[in-house]
Amino acid sequence: MSRRMTALVIGNADYPGQKLRNTTNDSEDMSGKLSEFGFSVIHLSNAEKREIDDSVKSFRDNLNSNDIGLFYFAGHGMQIDGENYITAIDTDFDTEMDAKYSSYPLNKVIEIMERSKNKTNIIILDACRNNPYERAWHRAPGQRGLAPVFAPKGTIVAFATSPGEVAGDGAGRNGCYTEALLKHISSPDIPIEEMFKRVRNSLSVITKNKQTSWEHTSLSGDFFFNISLVNTIGKYRKESIADELFHIKTDVELHSVISNLKSHDWYTQNPAARNLKIEDVNSSDADSAFVLGRNIYQAACGSANGASEFISGFRDRTQDMDVELRSSVFEGMLFEIFFNSKGELRENFKTSKFNKVFEYQQYSEFDESFKFISDILATYQNRFHIIPGKDRDVSVDVETRENDSGERKVIGVYLGGLNLLREDEDFGFYEDDGEVHYEALRKSAFERRLSEDMLIPSSKLTINFDFEADRTSKILFPYGYTVAK
Structure with missing residues (x-):
């Protein structure tokens, strides 16, 4: 709502x-x-x-x-x-x-x-x-x-x-x-x-x-x-919204998969994700499918390759899944990016697989799921430049200054005429003379940094540089700074 x-x-x-x-x-x-x-x-x-x-x-x-x-x-x-x-x-x-x-x-x-x-x-x-x-x-x-x-x-x-x-x-x-x-x-x-x-x-x-x-x-x-999110969403029970409360039933196959994904052990998580059976999902309920999606995403962010493979191949791998339950799994992955196990909006969003999930925004079959997450996040619009899930293309302008070595230091990232670059309150890497330290990034890494900080998918984000940037360009981004809202 x-x-x-x-x-x-x-x-x-x-x-x-x-x-x-x-x-x-x-x-x-x-x-x-x-x-x-x-x-x-x-x-x-x-x-x-x-x-x-x-x-x-x-x-x-x-x-x-x-x-x-x-x-x-x-x-x-x-x-x-x-x-x-x-x-x-x-x-x-x-x-x-x-x-x-x-x-x-x-x-x-x-x-x-x-x-x-x-x-x-x-x-x-x-x-x-x-x-x-x-x-x-x-x-x-x-x-x-x-x-x-x-x-x-x-x-x-x-x-x-x-x-x-x-x-x-x-x-x-x-x-x-x-x-x-x-x-x-x-x-x-x-x-x-x-x-x-x-x-x-x-x-x-x-x-x-x-x-x-x-x-x-x-x-x-x-x-x-x-x-509360339970009343805002309505579609899932509070034990799924705050999935730390979700009750694992040992006699339910899909719940065993969820339990293994929660283990934080790659040797348990990877086979759980790779061997997931579509029939186990189809015989479950929307809440179990939603929690499954949440835990696949959290395992992938913890570097479980099997879970990352599941996300990358989600569209093809789930073709035979019940349509409603497939949506619930996908919505669980979306939800996990922004909300913690208590059902609270995260202080720091889980963005390492953000673009992998948001790549599916190009397919109309996922429209309702992206509307689901954008409607929820609209309540927290002060945390975002653009509410994630909205099908909107965004263009930003990057202002740089050339140093003595010919490298480009970022001094501004502009959206709608406003400079988004700001000091991150949790950091502060300065020398005694006040000089800012910089991190050297290639063009692709810099673009990924902006996408994840701004929570705007790479496919929806156009970045305009004030110099001829190519894949070999070295871009210096200031430590302790962010373009997050």
């Missing part, structure tokens, strides 16, 4: 004369969490009013091409004449009137979201902090914090406190409300209303009953931040 989701996340802390402790952390952590769920996120930190206005306009454009819209704000919010405003770091707090016309009206955000073509809108406001500027205006207690708002159809508005109340900053990295929100937002398969109830209970504990969160909802359907 593919969900198109966009979010605008703002965290303001550097107010004149007063710096909030947690709000930029809150927005940073929320932005990261929403990205994990597949939201395309616009994130602003310590934004001026002009920047908020510009980002809301971009957000408005995004809403019409997405199904879900989310607006999150952490910072000072206030009500003036019954209307709510979110404040910028350049808001003028001298008087209520000054503040009103130098802040951003919340109703404008709500109206923009209401008029958009998307189905569901979520507004989260951690913006009820105790505001010293309001105290200077000698306001009545009921005028502090934010006023109740009307939630248009298909919208839920969540407040850190009840209307008219205020909240303090948290003692740790996050404010109390966002701390509670981050505790529960990743809970799988929980409707959003239930999730906010859990937030309210945790918030009560964190603040010793001093703060009560509040929501106004007019959602007409269910929304889940985190949908």
Whole structure:
């Protein structure tokens, strides 16, 4: 199930004369969490009013091409004449009137979201902090914090406190409300209303009953931040998605093959893959075939030649396999590239046989299997330049610089005008003078490196060099750098 989701996340802390402790952390952590769920996120930190206005306009454009819209704000919010405003770091707090016309009206955000073509809108406001500027205006207690708002159809508005109340900053990295929100937002398969109830209970504990969160909802359907893969896929059981839970039945021939493939012993894995009987697959079920595919791929990545041969000859070798079970084996191989034995998206994808499997994208008989994996991965679109499985040709431009020896050092790899080359956080091969070390690659090895890093099949990837590159060309790629998303 593919969900198109966009979010605008703002965290303001550097107010004149007063710096909030947690709000930029809150927005940073929320932005990261929403990205994990597949939201395309616009994130602003310590934004001026002009920047908020510009980002809301971009957000408005995004809403019409997405199904879900989310607006999150952490910072000072206030009500003036019954209307709510979110404040910028350049808001003028001298008087209520000054503040009103130098802040951003919340109703404008709500109206923009209401008029958009998307189905569901979520507004989260951690913006009820105790505001010293309001105290200077000698306001009545009921005028502090934010006023109740009307939630248009298909919208839920969540407040850190009840209307008219205020909240303090948290003692740790996050404010109390966002701390509670981050505790529960990743809970799988929980409707959003239930999730906010859990937030309210945790918030009560964190603040010793001093703060009560509040929501106004007019959602007409269910929304889940985190949908488990089992519910996303539906086609396979959870014991197959998290195949560490898969139960091996000793009296089932295909399960014996799977057990041997799991052994990490080439002398056991190779004959298991080479002697696999089609009739054993045909007499099994979709889940067993799916797990078989997963373990063939993992054995091949562990250098079991028999498993690699099975992948290379898959199309011919499986002609007599039941069509549905054949698809399940192939989908298991695809799935293993991206997901670990717990059914979680891998931190580091298994790419050594990536191109061997994705070569089959040229055959229409595998179209449904590639759609299967691309639909799953669309939920994690922030991890990919192009969602794997999509039948799309991609062209990148490589920028190089010639060194004194006539070798070409890579200084840029461009996709859509953006340089993808970046320092890998897990590495850092530098000399004391800051000079970068390079790895010498032949053209074919360099192209394979880009394909596997970018997770774009070689057959779909055109690489344009800024020099006449041939198979003997030596290309220097910087150690500790990557073009992965």
